[in-house]
Structure formats: C-alpha cells, structure tokens
Amino acid sequence: MAGTQTPAAAGGNGVAIIVYKSTFDIAMMPMMIAQGALAMGMEVSIFYTFFGLNAIKKGFNPKLPGMWSLFTGMIKKKMASHKVRPYDEMLRDCIARGAKVYGCSTSMAVMGVTKDQLVDGIEIAGVATMLDMAADAGTMLTFG
C-alpha cells in the first residue's frame, strides 16, 4: 500500500494526522492536506479515533456541525465548483495513492465497529502504532 512513496520520504518528510471528530469541516481538512502532501511526494498516515472513526465507515456522509448542518449541501456544491472533490472520493484516492489510514482499535471495540464496516484498505491499529507514525513524520497534526 506504501508502494507509491518515495525513499526520500523516510525519516521525517511525512505528514501524520490524528482525526477525533467527524463533522464535514473536520473530515475534509485531513483529506485536502493528504491530497497536497501526496502530490508533493510526502508520506501520509492518518489515524481515526473516537468520534473521528465515523469518517472512515462506508457510506459516511459528513455534515457541518450544529445549525451549520443545514448548509452542508450548499457548501459541498460551492466546494465542487472550486474543484474540491467529494469526501469519499478523496478518502479512497488517498488510500489508493499510498496513504496509510488507520482505525483506532480501542474506539472500534468500544463503539462495536468491525473492519468490514470500514472503507476498503483501512488498517486497524492502537496507540503504539499511532506514536510510531507520529515519531516518523516530520509534521504531526490533530483535527477534531
């Protein structure tokens, strides 16, 4: 799955992201950053935990938070007109291009989410993997 990553990406030239909520704004940011980073030849790894886990379930349809949720459709159209691709398309594309995407094992157990409910190509991992991915990456981001 990491076949498209350049050797130069090892040892710090990567982006690691933790996502812990799943509203539209939160879900989109790691995707847009991942797309940019992959285009620049960087390694990308994303770890989804707690409420963030929803964002990697098949058929997930993100909405803006609170009262803003009513405007989600309008914002999606607006983003599409500015060449931002739909969320699920970007997620599948990131995985196909070599991004490592993880679902948090503890969150999955607690919320009763199984691997087959997750988008294809996503791996299950725990805190140790997340700390490793953070240590390996030059840039570490959290969104939630």
Add this chain to the structure above:
Amino acid sequence: MAGTQTPAAAGGNGVAIIVYKSTFDIAMMPMMIAQGALAMGMEVSIFYTFFGLNAIKKGFNPKLPGMWSLFTGMIKKKMASHKVRPYDEMLRDCIARGAKVYGCSTSMAVMGVTKDQLVDGIEIAGVATMLDMAADAGTMLTFG
C-alpha cells in the same frame, strides 16, 4: 515582514499553527502563544482555514462557544485585568512583529471572503504553503 526574525530561527526554531475554528478560546490561544514565541525570538506562522477564517476578518469580535457566549464580556474583562491584551490588538501586533499570517485560499473562495476583508498584512495561501510552514517549524500546533 519577517525582518525582525533572527537567523537562528531558521531550520526548526519556529512555531507553526493551524486555526480552524473562531470562538474566543480558540482565537486567543494562537495569539498568546505567538506573543510568547515572538518574545523568545522564534519565527511564527499561522494558517487560518474553514471556520477559523473568521478570526482574521476585520472587525471580528470573538465569543465563547455555546451558552458560554453569554460570559464572553466577563471573561474579556477578567483577562484584561490579568494583562492579556484584546484579541484584535494582539493579532495586529503579531503581524507587525513579523509573524506570517495566512488565510486559506480555498476557504476564502468557498466562503466568498476577499483579501480586503482580512486584517492588513495577511497573505493568502494554499495547502502547499501550509505544509512548507509546518516542515520548517520545530513546533506545529492545531487549534479548532
């Protein structure tokens, strides 16, 4: 604009911040961190995206989230009594002292925000700039 930064600040001695919401608490944190970092001779760059974009519009008046918003005035007074300066004053001061402040180009396009609506001295940038600023900084923080 980066004229006050020391040469020693290059190569890791800097703070890069992404801000993606704009309630009072979220808006204040990067300002207080920036003030401290600039005083210590560190480079500072801040990238405002999604809901965070509001925080760099002229005339922005941050409020605490949800029901806490009713207490915003009280908290602002309390902070002033502890020598914390008003938000807009700190933002202008950070820029004047060499902090690089960016508005996310995609967010601006989607929300219909133009450069003249932003506080003077703020630049427009995309994901590539944000990844560069993260790679250059020793410390990367996200607030939202």
Add this chain to the structure above:
Amino acid sequence: MAGTQTPAAAGGNGVAIIVYKSTFDIAMMPMMIAQGALAMGMEVSIFYTFFGLNAIKKGFNPKLPGMWSLFTGMIKKKMASHKVRPYDEMLRDCIARGAKVYGCSTSMAVMGVTKDQLVDGIEIAGVATMLDMAADAGTMLTFG
C-alpha cells in the same frame, strides 16, 4: 517526578500534549496516549489550558459533549470492559510514573482556580514552559 524517564528520552523522544477542552473524549485521549508513551519509555508532558483546565481539577467527572453526555455512563462501562481504566486513575498514574502535567497560569488566574484545587503533583506554568516542552518533544499533539 521525572525520575522514571530514560536518558534516551531526551532530545526528541517524547510526547508533548496541549489540552484545551474537557469533555470525556478530549480528556481521555491524552491519558491513553500518555499511558502508551510511558510504557514505551518516552517522556510525556501535558499542558492544560482554557476549558481543558477542568480536566485536572480534583473530583473532575468528564462527560461526552452535547446530547452524547447522556451516554457517558454507558461508554465508560464499555471502555472498562475493554480494560480502559477510569480517567482519574489514569491521570494520577501518569503523574506517578513521571509525566509532567501543567496547569496554565493565565487560565487559572482568569478562572480563579488555585493550585490546591488541582490533582496532586500538577505544576503551574505559562506559555514559555509550554513552548519549551514542545521544542523538546519529538511529537506534539493538541486536543480540544
């Protein structure tokens, strides 16, 4: 307090965390990461600021955000069944095992929180300490 940390932990092999909210999900994440990091021999430092300050007050009982708060008890039971220990026990244990835990001095002053209201072993610190802890750590995370 840092007696259990290995020398190898100096100069980058550490985790620094800023916590700026205090719902159950936000409070738990740094604890679970800290437990994992301490088990791997890493240095851990956590800085609690703004709404995050609540999470280090004695007797703090975290709840899930918004309407989810009704399900907090159910989730806690579920987590306990998956060997996740209670929040307050993990916090005290992290401190006992050498994690450095800080309450933000400005937040404490503004919210009128005193040191004796905080869990034993927690230190009071400002932005300069937080920037130092971030510069020393290889991995920097924010949760809120």
